[in-house]
Amino acid sequence: MAEHVAPAAGARSGIWSWITTTDHKRIGILYGVTAFVFFLIGGLEALLIRLQLASSQNDLVSAETFNQLFTMHGTTMVFLAVMPLSAAFFNYIVPLQIGARDVAFPRLNAFSYWVFLFGGLFLNASFIAGPILGADSLSVAPDAGWFGYANLTSRAYSPGFNVDFWVLGLQVLGIASLAAGFNFIVTIVNLRAPGMRLMRLPVFTWMTLVTQFLVVTAFPVITIGLVFLMFDRFFGTNFYQVSAGGDLLLWQHLFWLFGHPEVYILILPPMGIVSEVLPTFSRKPLFGYAVVVYSGLLIGVMGWGVWSHHMFSVGLGPIPDSVFAGTTMLIAIPTGVKIFNWLATMWGGQLRFTTAMLFALGFIAMFVIGGLSGVMHASPPADLQQTDTYFVVAHIHYVLFGGAIQGIFAGIYYWWPKMTGRLMNERLGKTHFWLGFVGMNLAFFPMHFIGLLGMPRRIYTYGPELGLDSLNLVSTIGALLIGVSILVFAANAWWSLRHGETAGNDPWGAPSLEWTISSPPPAYNFSVIPEVVSRLPRWSRTQMRAIPDVPPEPVHVPGGSFWPVIAALGIGVLATGALLHTLWVVLAGAAVLVVAIYAWAFEPFEV
Amino acid sequence: MVSDQDAASQHAHPGTGTYLAVAAVLTIITLVEVGVFYVPAFKAVLAPVLITLSATKFALVVMFYMHLKSDSKLFTLIFSLPLLLALGVAIALLFLYGAFVRG
């Protein structure tokens, strides 16, 4: 077998091979590891927040630090953890599920990763960049909240570098997401193996396609919102200047026009993962495959018509409020449809409660709770009571931790053997699940009451007369439990890489294409391009032709390229120059970018 | 799976005659637009007339110069879905900002 890998074997070891890699599997691993590190950082920020709030009148961190912590926690978890963790699966799994040897544009894929990495480093550099920038404090991290409402973000109210880091960091990360969006849409539409018709695509791949459609349409909107903010701050324009006639709500509209589709960008991939895991461990095809796919598409379109439910309290008037309340309640229907499909999939199945299955079940249970509290504040009068309180914090954490993160963990436990060739430890896995499950409910369920009893979000401390000390302490204990569960996961991963049982091609008896090849797959994925004859190739009576272990003829594997990382570096330098207001740095970054683009375009690179 | 032959047929672009005709129509419409702008009699219907004319120009360029008329329908889908979203967003924002309220 080794001889067939030979063309690229020399280039497939050592640090440079990772820096120049264009292999979707390696890029997937890079995404996963990087995003996990950012997830840990975001988690530490959350623990500090919870420790500060564990009791009333606490002074563990200052008010300013607290602002930075909740801003960076939200920004990190959304843009640097959940999105790129999903991207790890897009990269690693989607080409395998459609029977392709790579993505449509391997170098663009590498570029996306490096831009994401530099964007994440840029944002987090703000924690220690103070002295270099001549600020009074070590940390000049963003501090205006993850949705950065105008005019809190204006020069007048945020004169420091904090908001500059946020604006520029998000712009950089947007480039990474957009590039990946184009790449995966084309990959899924154009690189399917023969016989892999659209209605044979695994649900995870379908949800990836819908997600990327949302990415390429929603990100331009926040890009423009951020450009306005950047121009206001850097050049003195008037977009969010009330004195010049500007409207602060414009930012809210542009942000939430992006922000609500973003919610589906975060949740649809985990929904796709759950739709893979549940059938496998129920030994039953997904109930109503077509309905699940169509409801995903419907969510993708309807997700564009609900954004102002984030703005009920600004007083848009009775007609807009009613319209957005209506659309928001309607979008719960396709979401609810999926839940019933998952439940019906398990009905009468041979259930196996592996760790992946537990996380998938946890996803459903927690997402239902988060979904229900979401429908509650779809009603404007209820929302007026709940908005800006811990009730909303409870809601988003049931959706994004109980939902998205648990879905992602289901995916990690499910596909880990495919990616590493080794099984994870089930006992440690179940410990991770139960600790996390109990911790999460301890941390987030009390927040419903904390919020309804009147505690606003984003305050660094509260008085004992509120009577919320014990509920807050419970919440903090829950957060610590979540932290412990993540440590158990890390130990499990470490253990598996050293001592884990060899997985074989298909440890779960799963139906889809990625399980037909070895674990981890060879550089070229499929020794011959499979011919797909049914939606569940490994479960169907009509067997597809077996995929030989050794390629019958040599397979061309594209080599690496330096230019994606250099182009990404150019963008990083450009953002740094803008931060420093130094023209020559901006120009240097732009020059590097242009050189890299030309070198890239004219580099001989055979896909 | 589509063969190479089919793939080649997607390049059946219109000929030079069509291109010139489209350019002529675009020029005429632009002249009419500017003309309408300066004629006081059109004041009342200026907006609908101009929007129709500009939409016609938009459609002509997209259909003939960008070949959507003769090219794969998939390109049309991939272009028009975001275009309709953008249009919907613009109309919704104008509505929210009271642009359609008289007086």
Next chain:
Amino acid sequence: MTHAHVTSTGLDSRKLAFWTFIGSECLLFGSLISTYLVYKGRSVRGPTPHEILNIPVTSVSTFDLLMSSLAMVLALAAVARGDRVWARVWLAATAFLGLVFLGFQAYEFTSFVHEGLTITTNLFGSTFFTLTGFHGGHVAVGVVWLLTLLVRSFQGKLGPDKALNVEIAGLYWHFVDVVWIVIFTVVYLLQ
């Protein structure tokens, strides 16, 4: 990169990606134009659009950009039939007309500044310069792209097998043109 792969749809991946990109750009310019519209008439001080916008000059530059689109399709047709001379003529013409458009824009911007409208003066200035500046930036990128193709042609590396490269550049160029069609109506004529 040079040989065409057989894809699931039979469509070229780069062209498909580019149409996706254009779809994405619709939302980018959609947000800019929407902002211009919702902020129209909200400036607390002048100059206002009808005090300052120069319709005759902009009509000429609009015509110029429309003609550049004609030159672009003729360039593509010439490249596709292997006519090197006319390919160069029309590519150069497209780039030249693009530069003329940028010249008009530079003239317009400087004369506005002289008349007291900058990007910071009022809401109209902020939205106008940002919207038309974004469009002008796109035109500038297009000119560089076209000049690159022209150089490739002079190097003898733009044969009929590379017609797709020209077609994609053309898609970009025409899209920038249709965006201007919208801007001309929305900003200049519908004051």
